[in-house]
Amino acid sequence: MSPSESVFEAVESRDTTKVAALDIGSNSFHLVVARINAGSVQILHRLKEKVRLAAGLSEDNVLSDEAIERGLKMLQLVADSLRGFEPDSVRIVATHTLRRAVNARAFINAAREVLPYPIEIISGVEEARLIYQGVAHTNHSDGRRLVADIGGGSTEFVIGEGFDPLICRSLQMGCVSYTNRFFADGGLKAKNFNRAITAAKQELEMIENRYKQLGWSQCIGTSGTIKTLFSLAQRDKSNGHDEPVTLKSLRNLMKSFIEAGHTDKLTMPEISDDRRGVIAGGLAILIGIFESLGIDTLQYSPAALREGVLYQMEDELKHTDIRERTAKSLATRYDVDTDQANMVLTTTLSLFDQASGDWKFKNKDFRAMLGWAALLHEVGLQINSRGVQRHSAYILANVDMPGFTQEQQDLLATLVRFHRKKIKVAEIPEFQLFDSNAVKRAICLIRLGALLNIKRQEAFLPEMKVNASKHALTLTFPAGWLETKPIMSADLQQEILYWKTLELELVIQEN
Template sequence: MTRVAGIDCGTNSIRLLVADVHPETGELIELDRRMTIVRLGQGVDRTGRLAPEALERTFAACREYAAVVKELGAERLRFVATSASRDAENRDEFVRGVVGILGVEPEVITGDQEAEFSFTGATGELPGDDRRLVVDIGGGSTEFVVGVRHVEAARSVDIGCVRLTERHVRHDPPTADEIAAIRADVRAAMDLAAENVPLTEAGTLVGLAGSVTTVAAIALGLPEYDSTKVHHSRISRAQVDEVVARLLGSTHDERAAIPVIHPGRVDVIVAGALVLAEIMERTGATEVVVSEHDILDGIALSVA
């Protein structure tokens, strides 16, 4: 077994996984998994730059993670950065900060690489050999990946809960026009994804990341967030539509009062839930299998 650490730095959150991985079987024994909302992508869609306060929030989380990696004695560390840092003019400042704290350079991966890691992490534990469509709804982008045990086709498109919220939402709750604009962006992005990925040919829809897991936790009626209950839960399209309707009619304070919504997701969960609903409508999926294992697990497996 090799003790490894993987860090996934996205548009909305940064996450750490430390695990023991068997390099031949791919068995992964989790030792520490944690997430911090840092909103690295704050304003990037508008300014093209990473904001100073967003960088500082991210670096503070990196310092915390560096201590955990050292304490647990991980032999290898891989730091992967996704949508926000791909888009930013000043990403060199981000790279220098991460190297200074963790001693490794963040890999600013392509959308296709992001898709590969997401698929590997999400499907490794799923039984059977049916074709799966994996959707990873992030803060800045969404990845569509189809395959059985390996990726057959993938596409990353620039729709995510933070990007769509910053682009369209000006009222609380959002207006009908704002909701329509979000839906239109998602549909246009799915048209792009469909150029590479057959969206209606998979037997199972697998949903990843915070927007999906939060919608699942609300649908399950959990009194507090419980990853063991969310992981591999099956949420019907009717349940997703019910949650979306509830969120669309709620104010910021009303959403904040829902105990399973992380404070850092309260302002962006509406857009994230709409992305999921639109995907289910487009693909014809009657349910989504929700996975807590995702790109982070794929990153850890890749470095073992």
């Protein structure tokens, strides 16, 4: 055996995990494939394609057939790159355009035929948080930093410190939407830039005071648009070093665009062919950001949403889940009775563990979602004890919940909404990632968890046996226990009637 053949024989191999993240953006689709080795994320492969979904979104928020077809064509390329990946090692997130599109489900259903992985439509706040995670894990900074990401349809803003985002916002302005709105014919006139900058500053009015109050010591920009603008602002630097972008350099850049007169004449090598058509809208937005927030300088970071997704996957592989922190934060904010919440949690998860084998909850999130629903089912008590299930559901459906996708947040709100009283089947949403029958069974389990602890007394419940079949669940109590608890017995009989609404049977018996 030659030295080259034996050189690695004594080297210990490390366990590695291969993961992938796909960002379905309004302008581009970005795929990143990486391996996780010793807690480090190592990028193996990148794939980027301009799709411009946002350009196919009508004023009525209908995504055109042509835009859908462009997206599906790109997903076919992605499918080739992801062949052989396990479902848990791939995460696909969709942003602004699919958040707005009324026919987003049509795209997702068609995508399912191309890619065997679920697509999650994430909220703007969650997008901002993930962008910050990508920056925080790849850029060292002392003190607070402001991160801005100009996408095709929205722009995200985060102020954070270390790995912790302090405030996250998403505003409805992007390089594609602003180009369509202010530079549709390709003309680059001063009046068009001024209108676009003013529109951006009007949008920024919603956040500027709060952001200025928090403050930051460093400003970082991400996204392809900011990368291009950063490179253009650097082109006249004689020292060869990257220097921060300033408002003056951006204003000079706008002047050169106006002198060119049309996007077709933007022939600078820093502007790619597919970026040329939308760069003017991005420049106007960035100038508006500088002027509204009083930014002195901006640095560029190549890490963004997909890297943030990868690092969160790495965190989850180490069994740290930011959703736990979110749930705890909400419980504190809304002064939840934690003793009661933990009793409901214990009972609900015990029921789940005993029933899950026969009820086949295929999505691994159900147990965690039931746990969080149990912990947070009474957040609405701060509004009113009457109709607490409705108040709690409203809070959970509308509050910012870092770490939760929109579907997960909707499921959480649904479980809490129907944890007591009547079940209105027509009000149960249709989920993309969660099977409808499994959702109904999960509702039943949290209802039982809450009902069995309605006395709010520790050690009140006896040992129970749980048996599940396809359409039924049987609770077996110790002989004579129900006779000593007539109110609980009556509540359980009423619950049997509620379950029939979901076409499920609850059987109550004693040994």
